[in-house]
Amino acid sequence: MTNLEKYNQAFCETFELANPDFDSLQYMGVEQWDSVGHMSLVAALEDAFDIMMDTDDIIDFSSYLKGKEILKKYEVEI
Amino acid sequence: MLKNKNVIVTGAGGGIGLATVNKIAENGGNVWACTRTKTEQFEQDLQNIANQYGVWIKAVYFDMTNESQMKTAIKEISLEKRSIDVLVNAAGTVYNGMFTMTSISKLKEVFEVNYFEQIYIMQLVARLMMRQKKGSIVNVASVSGIETTEGKLAYGSSKAALIYASKTISKELAQYNIRVNALAPGLTDTKMNKEIPDADLQKVLDRSSMKRMANPEEIANAIVFLASDQSSFMTGQVMVVDGGRLWS
Numbered sequence: 452m453t454n455l456e457k458y459n460q461a462f463c464e465t466f467e468l469a470n471p472d473f474d475s476l477q478y479m480g481v482e483q484w485d486s487v488g489h490m491s492l493v494a495a496l497e498d499a500f501d502i503m504m505d506t507d508d509i510i511d512f513s514s515y516l517k518g519k520e521i522l523k524k525y526e527v528e529i
Numbered sequence: 530m531l532k533n534k535n536v537i538v539t540g541a542g543g544g545i546g547l548a549t550v551n552k553i554a555e556n557g558g559n560v561w562a563c564t565r566t567k568t569e570q571f572e573q574d575l576q577n578i579a580n581q582y583g584v585w586i587k588a589v590y591f592d593m594t595n596e597s598q599m600k601t602a603i604k605e606i607s608l609e610k611r612s613i614d615v616l617v618n619a620a621g622t623v624y625n626g627m628f629t630m631t632s633i634s635k636l637k638e639v640f641e642v643n644y645f646e647q648i649y650i651m652q653l654v655a656r657l658m659m660r661q662k663k664g665s666i667v668n669v670a671s672v673s674g675i676e677t678t679e680g681k682l683a684y685g686s687s688k689a690a691l692i693y694a695s696k697t698i699s700k701e702l703a704q705y706n707i708r709v710n711a712l713a714p715g716l717t718d719t720k721m722n723k724e725i726p727d728a729d730l731q732k733v734l735d736r737s738s739m740k741r742m743a744n745p746e747e748i749a750n751a752i753v754f755l756a757s758d759q760s761s762f763m764t765g766q767v768m769v770v771d772g773g774r775l776w777s
C-alpha cells in the first residue's frame with residue numbers, strides 16, 4: 452500500500468467515510484472529526500506509519516492537507 | 530494481581546520505584562523499569578527480581594527533563610507492540626526551602642520533574658492506552674501535596690498540581706476505560722529523605738499516629754492495588770498511605 456493509500460484509509464476508517472472529498476476534510480468539519488475522533492485519527496496514523504507525534508503537531512493537525520505537511524516532519528512523504 | 534500485565538515504572542531506580550518493580554513482578558507482571566542513572570547494581574537487582582518471579586523486566590534509561598530522550602524511549606516501548614497495561618509515575622525530586630529562599634529557577638526545576646514531564650509521559654502513554662481502550666495510571670504524589678508545611682513550597686505545590694492533574698485527566702480518559710489515580714505517601718524510608726535532619730523527621734513522625742516511616746514495600750503494595758483490577762471502580766482518587774499523618 453502506498454503512503455497516500457494508508458493516509459486516506461486512516462481517514463476513511465476513523466470517520467467511517469466511503470468516498471470523501473479528501474482535500475476538504477477539516478477538524479470539526481465532519482461530525483465524527485471531533486476531539487475524540489481526532490485522537491482516534493492520530494492513533495490510526497501513528498499505527499500506520501510507526502511514528503509518535505508531538506503534542507504540538509496533534510494540536511496543529513487541523514485538516515487533511517495540513518496533516519500531509521505535518522507528517523513530512525516524521526519522514527512520511529505522502 | 531497483575532499476571533501477564535505489562536507495566537511502565539518511572540523512578541524505578543529509587544526506593545519506592547524499585548520496591549514497586551519487585552511487587553509487580555511478585556504479582557506476575559512484566560516491567561519496563563525506567564530510571565535516569567544506569568548502575569550495575571540496578572541492572573543486577575532487575576535481573577534477580579525477574580529470575581525470582583519468572584517475568585521479564587527491561588531497564589530503560591532517560592532523563593525526564595530531556596523530552597526527546599523520553600519520547601524515544603516510549604516510542605521504542607511502543608514498537609514492541611505489546612499492550613501497555615499500567616503506567617506508574619514514581620520518578621520525583623525534592624527541594625526543601627522556605628518561600629523566601631526558593632528561587633524561581635529552583636521552583637521550575639522541581640515542577641519540571643514532578644509535574645510537567647509527568648504530564649508529558651502521561652500524554653505519550655495514554656495515547657497508546659487509548660488505542661487499547663484500557664489502562665491504569667498511578668501517579669506517586671505525596672501528602673505534602675495535601676497538607677501545607679513551611680519549607681515545602683516547591684515540592685508541595687508540585688505534588689498538589691500532580692494531584693489536580695490526576696483528577697482532571699481521569700475524567701478525560703474514563704471514556705477510553707483508562708483509570709487515573711494518585712497515591713499520597715507519607716515519609717518513606719528512601720534516599721529522598723537522607724538529607725533531612727533527624728530532628729525534623731522526628732517532628733513529622735510525631736504528628737502521625739503510627740510514628741514511623743513507611744517501608745518502600747508498604748507504598749508499593751498500595752501502588753499495585755491501584756494499578757490492578759482490584760481497584761477497577763476507582764478513578765480520580767488520591768489514596769493516602771501515611772501511617773495516620775493527615776487528619777489524625
Ligand SMILES: NC(=O)c1ccc[n+]([C@@H]2O[C@H](COP(=O)([O-])OP(=O)(O)OC[C@H]3O[C@@H](n4cnc5c(N)ncnc54)[C@H](OP(=O)(O)O)[C@@H]3O)[C@@H](O)[C@H]2O)c1
Pocket residue numbers: 539540541542543544545546564565566591592593594618619620621622642669670671672713714715716717718719720721722
Ligand atoms: N520518600 C518519601 O518520603 C516520599 C514521600 C512521599 C512521596 N514520595 C514520592 O515518591 C516518589 C519516589 O520517591 P523515592 O522516595 O523512591 O525517592 P528516590 O529514592 O530518591 O527515587 C527517585 C527516583 O526518581 C528518579 N528521578 C529523579 N529525577 C529524575 C529525572 N529528571 N529523570 C528521570 N528520573 C528521575 C531517580 O533517578 P536517579 O536515581 O537517577 O536519581 C530515582 O529513580 C517520588 O515521586 C517522591 O516524590 C516520596
